[in-house]
Amino acid sequence: xxxxxxxxxxxxxxxxxxxxxxxxxxxxxxxxxxxxxxxxxxxxxxxxxxxxxxxxxxxxxxxxxxxxxxxxxxxxxxxxxxxxxxxxxxxxxxxxxxxxxxxxxxxxxxxx
Amino acid sequence: xxxxxxxxxxxxxxxxxxxxxxxxxxxxxxxxxxxxxxxxxxxxxxxxxxxxxxxxxxxxxxxxxxxxxxxxxxxxxxxxxxxxxxxxxxxxxxxxxxxxxxxxxxxxxxxxxxxx
Numbered sequence: 142x143x144x145x146x147x148x149x150x151x152x153x154x155x156x157x158x159x160x161x162x163x164x165x166x167x168x169x170x171x172x173x174x175x176x177x178x179x180x181x182x183x184x185x186x187x188x189x190x191x192x193x194x195x196x197x198x199x200x201x202x203x204x205x206x207x208x209x210x211x212x213x214x215x216x217x218x219x220x221x222x223x224x225x226x227x228x229x230x231x232x233x234x235x236x237x238x239x240x241x242x243x244x245x246x247x248x249x250x251x252x253x
Numbered sequence: 254x255x256x257x258x259x260x261x262x263x264x265x266x267x268x269x270x271x272x273x274x275x276x277x278x279x280x281x282x283x284x285x286x287x288x289x290x291x292x293x294x295x296x297x298x299x300x301x302x303x304x305x306x307x308x309x310x311x312x313x314x315x316x317x318x319x320x321x322x323x324x325x326x327x328x329x330x331x332x333x334x335x336x337x338x339x340x341x342x343x344x345x346x347x348x349x350x351x352x353x354x355x356x357x358x359x360x361x362x363x364x365x366x367x368x369x
Contacts, residue, residue: 147296174356174357176359181262181361181362182361183259183343183359183360183361183362184297184343184357184359186356186357186358189356199356229294231296231297233297233357235347235357240285240302240304241287241299241302242287242297242299242347242357244289244296244297244298245296246295246296247294247295247296249294
């Protein structure tokens with residue numbers, strides 16, 4: 142089945158550590174996105190990529206980094222510079238027609 | 254730049270009652286409009302979308318939304334809700350052209366709580 146897969150579903154991080162969230166899609170979509178979700182704030186765009194080896198900052202990119210070495214993969218690294226990383230992270234992909242975004246099941250990151 | 258405002262953060266309603274979730278958007282260019290639904294601890298699922306044509310769009314589970322260009326609104330309605338409709342609903346817009354960034358811009362979400 143075609144879809145978008147995020148892993149892990151739950152992730153715990155100690156303060157000061159970097160962690161990487163995985164996002165893989167087999168929909169042959171060009172564009173991929175990372176959103177952060179906090180209660181009452183909706184989804185805020187962290188980074189997005191419309192083509193391999195290129196990506197753009199979203200509204201809240203500080204403390205995060207991404208790479209897009211393959212069309213299918215768009216991993217997100219939450220660095221120690223991110224002051225409040227505890228949140229639900231959602232990855233999405235979309236084709237060139239912009240007619241529908243597909244979402245992964247999310248990763249819940251907790252700093253302990 | 255585009256923005257989306259969902260006017261109600263929480264909507265409690267009794268089962269079998271009608272419901273309306275309100276969404277207004279701001280954009281200097283034409284946009285595509287979407288409603289997504291999210292169940293607890295899950296990703297978002299597309300509920301319905303407006304791309305062009307008829308301003309009234311429907312989903313397979315009884316929801317409908319109407320695009321009103323003059324009021325820049327895309328309100329979601331259902332004539333009779335079920336317990337299973339309890340979820341968070343997000344309104345979103347995106348530019349119709351991929352080269353304009355293709356980003357989905359979301360509202361803050363509306364929690365629909367259906368009570369027996």
